[in-house]
Amino acid sequence: MEHVVIAGGGPTGLWLAAELRLGGIPVTVLETRRKRDPHSKALTIHPRTLEVLATRGVLERFLAEGRRIPSGHFGGLDGRMDFGVLDTPYPFTLALPQARTEELLEEHGNAAGAQIRRGHQVTGLTKDEDGVSVEATGPDGLYTLRADYIVGCDGTRSTVREAAGIDFPGNDATTWLSRFGNAARRAAEYRRGRVLLAGDAAHMHYPAGGVGLNVGVQDATNLGWKLAATVAGTAPAGLLDSYHTERHPVGADLLLSTRAQTALMNAFSAEGQDLRALLSQLISTVPEFSRSLAEHLSALAVTYPAPAHHHPLTGHRAPNLELSDSTDLFTLLRTGRHVLLNFTGTPAPPSTPPHIITHAAHRPDPRPAWSTVRAALIRPDGHVAWASEQPDAEVLRAEAHVAVSATHR
Template sequence: MDASVIIAGAGPTGLMLAGELRLAGVDVIVLDRLAERTGESRGLGFTTRTMEVFDQRGLLHRLGPMGTSNAGHFGGLPVDFGVLDSIHQAAKTVPQSDTETMLENWARSLGADIRRGHELVDLHDHGGHVEVRALDPQGAESTLTAPYLVGCDGGRSTVRKTAGFDFPGTEATVEMYLADIRGVDLEPRLIGETYPGGMVMSGPLGNRGVTRIIVCERGTPPRRRTEPPTFAEVAAAWQRITGTDIAHAEHEWVSAFGDATRLVTAYRRGRILLAGDAAHIHLPAGGQGMNTGIQDAVNLGWKLAAVVRGHAPEELLDTYHGERHPVGERLMMNTRAQGLLFLSGDEMQPLRDVLTELIRYEEVSRHLAGMVSGLEIRYDVGPGRHPLLGLRMPHLELVGDRHKTSSTELLRAGRGVLLDLEDSAVLRDRAAAWSDRVDIVTAAPHGVPAAGPLAGTSAVLVRPDGHVAWAAPGSHHDLPMALERWFGPSRTQHS
């Protein structure tokens, strides 16, 4: 085998997955058809959940200073994300190109083999391994084999098409333009500000003198393009909608996209898996696409590593689809709903008015903000009544025997964590047979309020992706059962 895992696509999803696999000691090859990154940034910033994910891997400092805010929207209607329970706010000013650079540097520092200019052109799942054919920058063909292949190669995924994944959904009904321009003074226009002829948005990108604009002209059917639109097309549409001439502006890049909505019926077929846009495409409402892909990678990485290394049975990979496909379904639902709100005409105004009233209620704001940010996600990890089961472990300051730490820092290495909050020798002894995969940490909470989800909690088992798999008291199944379910048989059972 050339590697344990081959990843197609070196965007944020593929790079995040490569880093997660390398943290677990799994050798990985990443193939990307582009010889170098484009420098284009369709995504700007991260949701609160992605901020938490990057923090748990110690990656936030690699991005330097960033603007954060609790201001958000749902379909163009303002929503205060400050109602959510997180130590982080959403990042608003980080270009996707910076995110990709950071993730590539991190993955390479861990030993990932990233091959740019190598395009996957064919594949075959032989049952015991996957074989792929790729073309190098000179057009020479090579064959690579690995036990597993993951397609992170975007909305037009070669892996998805060639492997025969079903990809049902709806075709695009509109075409939208995106452009980053210079040399024009435009007042900021928030998403959701509609005109008789369509919708436009504009806003500065940091302090670089660059303005991002988005244009959607009502009644214009989407085109099947093989090349990006010209800036002349974008400027003409802007003028028809707003009456303002921006044709004299300089443009850094231009792109077109639509509101097609599709979700694969399965995230896994045998030894081939999909993540990110390869598994789901949708209107980019609320900046959820890149963030969902990164979170797909964090859910999959530790599971795939456990299977590859022989720690866990292959059935663990079924939980990837079981947990992330419902997330994809809600992503499809909420982006379609948002598109109706900010792309429709005056006929939608009564609904906008009603939702504006409802959003004033904190419970409604919390629900919508949790949906867009990803903080609402709760996985089915087994029976139990503990309020944290299936949710992501909240940030908790801890005091151990010798030093202070936190629940976030304990996840840096990408391993499971059994957090013993009451210094129980019996608990630690029951988990000792999994200590090669799970860090057993005894620490006391520092400054935790009497109320809240951790009130009365004596121990928590946290998966490498940060989600709580078991907690005491309140879980109906025994700790060894939870450890075996998520981390495979113990060393004793293996021997």
């Protein structure tokens, strides 16, 4: 029996496979294409995706081959957003053909121990309480795999989504004299029992802003550690459901953004041209507007829902905190584990479980949002699970113990 089967060996499926292997879970990827497509559909890797690659120690190979672009456009407007103002070590987009991106991701997946089968296509599935029977065809004909879970990363015409009966509501494409349509759809559910969706199988949109590949990789980063913990039997109740809770709204925002950009690119009327001119002027002359738009497009602004009364940082992406002269947060995240940061100089909670890395920072971070934080728990995907400014050391240790305990069972 397979633990996880991934349908689709594009960027989303390959990255998810490596994430699951980082969590110690055997995974099989079934990819229809016998060889990688040499013709690239996507070129742009955004700052947040560059951060994600850095947290797994594979970014340097991408940077060595890609071209750095320090500014970006929204909907083809003349005004350019300056990525240099963003709070990230990578204030640029990286232009790299998707064919090469896939090759690097496949090498990463193979090195992690994922089983990637090319020339194998998922044709159907049946699911029950104990697992999923995956029907597939390969060079030797039809066969069936039994798995704990299947993840559909098999594109907008997803066989997995259709076989699971998951609705894909949205609007159909207008007929254009173009290679692309402007259809916009989002799966009604990103999880139905033992079937999950990620990447283009979960959301379909016009390729404005080069965001599709990036959102798929970020879907996989959110899902990977949660699914790994679930398969391993260590996940707390509701953890896997939080994949839908957190990423489904991101999909809605993706469709909103790409529809807006599509409208701007096709605003040929006099009124439309006036709107384009006004927005271009705002981007060029109002730094706060330009920065907010750049944070939105680059996914640095993505924040997940946090329980009431939690610290304001909870759910936010953690920046690459410089923790000492020799290490930073992104380096600690390379193991795929939670990271408990201690800015107080006092001992960490006793009996920290093995899936938690505890690090005593030599200094607080100077960023205003972080300068008074005394302890924080960072998830494997780089988002803040818990943070506290509690001045009492004993109370702080008790709070940290509760936060750590909530990450496993």
